[in-house]
Amino acid sequence: MNELLKQLTEAVGVSGEEKEVRLLIRDLIRDYVDDWWVDTMGNLLAIKKGAGVLNWRVMVDAHIDEVGLMVTEIDSNGTLKFDPVGTIDDRTLLGKVVQVGPKKLTGVIGARPIHLLKSNQRHSVVKAEDMRIDIGAKNKEAAGRQVKIGDRAAFVTEYEEIGYTAVGKAFDNRAGCAALVELLRGEPYPFDLCAAFTVQEEVGLRGARVASYALRPDVALVLECTPAYDLPNERDVSPNVALGRGPSIYVMDSQTIQDPRLVAHITRTAASHNIPYQIRQPGGGGTNTGAIQRAQAGLPAATIAVPGRYAHTPTIMINLDDYANVVKLAGVVLRELTPEILMRNA
Amino acid sequence: MNELIRKLVEAYGPSGFEDGVRELIRAEIAPYFNEIRVDAMGNLIAHRPPDADGPGLKVLVAAHTDEIGVMVTHVTEKGFLRFTNIGGVFPHNLSGSRVQFADGTIGVIYWERLDDHTKVHPLSKHYIDVGATSRQDCPIGVGSAAGFTRSFVAQGRRLTAKSMDDRIGCVVMIEALKRLTSSPHDLYFVFSVQEEVGTRGAEVVANALTPDVGIAVDITPTGDMPEAPTLAVGLGQGTAIKVKDSGMIAHAGLVRLMRQRAEEAGIPYQMEVLERGSTDARSMQIAGPGCAAGCISVPCRYAHSTSETVDSEDVEASIRLLVEMVSRPIQL
Numbered sequence: 234m235n236e237l238l239k240q241l242t243e244a245v246g247v248s249g250e251e252k253e254v255r256l257l258i259r260d261l262i263r264d265y266v267d268d269w270w271v272d273t274m275g276n277l278l279a280i281k282k283g284a285g286v287l288n289w290r291v292m293v294d295a296h297i298d299e300v301g302l303m304v305t306e307i308d309s310n311g312t313l314k315f316d317p318v319g320t321i322d323d324r325t326l327l328g329k330v331v332q333v334g335p336k337k338l339t340g341v342i343g344a345r346p347i348h349l350l351k352s353n354q355r356h357s358v359v360k361a362e363d364m365r366i367d368i369g370a371k372n373k374e375a376a377g378r379q380v381k382i383g384d385r386a387a388f389v390t391e392y393e394e395i396g397y398t399a400v401g402k403a404f405d406n407r408a409g410c411a412a413l414v415e416l417l418r419g420e421p422y423p424f425d426l427c428a429a430f431t432v433q434e435e436v437g438l439r440g441a442r443v444a445s446y447a448l449r450p451d452v453a454l455v456l457e458c459t460p461a462y463d464l465p466n467e468r469d470v471s472p473n474v475a476l477g478r479g480p481s482i483y484v485m486d487s488q489t490i491q492d493p494r495l496v497a498h499i500t501r502t503a504a505s506h507n508i509p510y511q512i513r514q515p516g517g518g519g520t521n522t523g524a525i526q527r528a529q530a531g532l533p534a535a536t537i538a539v540p541g542r543y544a545h546t547p548t549i550m551i552n553l554d555d556y557a558n559v560v561k562l563a564g565v566v567l568r569e570l571t572p573e574i575l576m577r578n579a
Numbered sequence: 580m581n582e583l584i585r586k587l588v589e590a591y592g593p594s595g596f597e598d599g600v601r602e603l604i605r606a607e608i609a610p611y612f613n614e615i616r617v618d619a620m621g622n623l624i625a626h627r628p629p630d631a632d633g634p635g636l637k638v639l640v641a642a643h644t645d646e647i648g649v650m651v652t653h654v655t656e657k658g659f660l661r662f663t664n665i666g667g668v669f670p671h672n673l674s675g676s677r678v679q680f681a682d683g684t685i686g687v688i689y690w691e692r693l694d695d696h697t698k699v700h701p702l703s704k705h706y707i708d709v710g711a712t713s714r715q716d717c718p719i720g721v722g723s724a725a726g727f728t729r730s731f732v733a734q735g736r737r738l739t740a741k742s743m744d745d746r747i748g749c750v751v752m753i754e755a756l757k758r759l760t761s762s763p764h765d766l767y768f769v770f771s772v773q774e775e776v777g778t779r780g781a782e783v784v785a786n787a788l789t790p791d792v793g794i795a796v797d798i799t800p801t802g803d804m805p806e807a808p809t810l811a812v813g814l815g816q817g818t819a820i821k822v823k824d825s826g827m828i829a830h831a832g833l834v835r836l837m838r839q840r841a842e843e844a845g846i847p848y849q850m851e852v853l854e855r856g857s858t859d860a861r862s863m864q865i866a867g868p869g870c871a872a873g874c875i876s877v878p879c880r881y882a883h884s885t886s887e888t889v890d891s892e893d894v895e896a897s898i899r900l901l902v903e904m905v906s907r908p909i910q911l
Binding site: 387428469472473484490491492493496515526529530531533575577 | 594
């Protein structure tokens, strides 16, 4: 059992309320870094001093927040109205268990039982605004004693391994966090490694933006969990990335065109170390690279991700070999990173 | 000038992959600057300190080097390529057009079987054929970028090519440089990257330089074709002074000054209000502490197609206005 992944995915940290995850990571890394601090927005930033080979600062980012819900209103019957925090497909919410507020009260996103559905209701999608979280309170007053408007609700999925597959919540992006923790536990790098465990990625890359101003790196690497859609498809356009085919490398998404020099370094390094990799299908989505690349005078930045099925739902599935290969690949990519890689030929 | 235009518009440079265009431009401008550098994102930044008769302002002038294009998302078993857009690619311009990859490979774009010819079909219904017969023998992989290809044509005053957006802006800047005898300003001439995917290059340049004034040189669509969208800008009617587009309201003082300089020098001009679309100036205006931003536009028909058409007299007027703007004092 990968205890690191278990601890990190089971911790709760819906965007803007990441303290539990931050404290956990702080304790996981404090013996392996030279300095750490928490900034105004709640980013956990840490410096692992280099071996002095290169006078360089390399930022490695992993966001610590996860998508979830926020209580917006308590109904007269004691059920809770909510808004999504981050992007969530309404269709994945009905009937799910959530943990509400700092007390982690168990709540159920209620659904009308199938016995009582009319035939047209069976074929329609219920909108999140028409759903409620039921915490079993008998009325508004009773619910108000347990829950406050603004409380977050998080998904509840216990970490589990089925052979080489792991199932849990919040692999997006605790898989990236776990990989960064492992990287920090290694020997010093040739340069100062600036670790950024950032907040509020799911609501607009907000934490990474300020972190990249504060850390003033020369180059940045973002560790992520990217949605995999590799189920059978009749048309010849899939998969975007597939579980078990290795770390996925970003080239272009809705926010960035990744630095081609870094992308070439990553794929070359993977090939020379016999680490499998796949190019993530260019297109939608976005990672903290979007904020980091455009901070200050611009920064060379790229992304390596663990493919995860069913992203932004209560349950994500990853392949543990992919995860291990992301740790391995990110490690060698960093250790073999030199300023020459970023030199332009003219 | 047509040879310079030909060289630049026919070069390969989809957003994010502008290296070739940058090197062509660097060779052109090298004699005019002591200080030329390339930043992390690939913007080419050329600095010209003020002449003795300063003091002037810090002025950033930018035209973008990138062009729209496509990127491969999937290679089919039979070696055809599926793709996504880089920037604003219109599906109705695609069928039968050709693209070129960085390694020179040419691809033909065509559509799947169409059940309804009266509808415009999305990018996902198109594919690229590079002559491969299987995934194994296909020279192109997922993540490869391609630009459209089309040769440059000059027909009287009318110049037609792919990537007039915005290589013609680059040409305006290069020609202005050649004619510039003196300037009171601390001038930064920037040939920016990744404009077509969200004015990203200009954003980091403006962050780093914190200019007082930012001027983009870009193209703007015209409204003078049959049943065209209502736009007051016409081809051959002069350079266009931007007042507003969907990303920016130009600095009123700068607009007034552009107009005044055009009047004084007898440069034909027209006022531009663009309802959809924007330029690097929108990023400059709000980057860092912000700056007074405006845009000199070259009117251009058929933007984002392989037959973007400009008028050489409008190009000339744009060059003259840019020279007037940067060689004389700017009071806002």
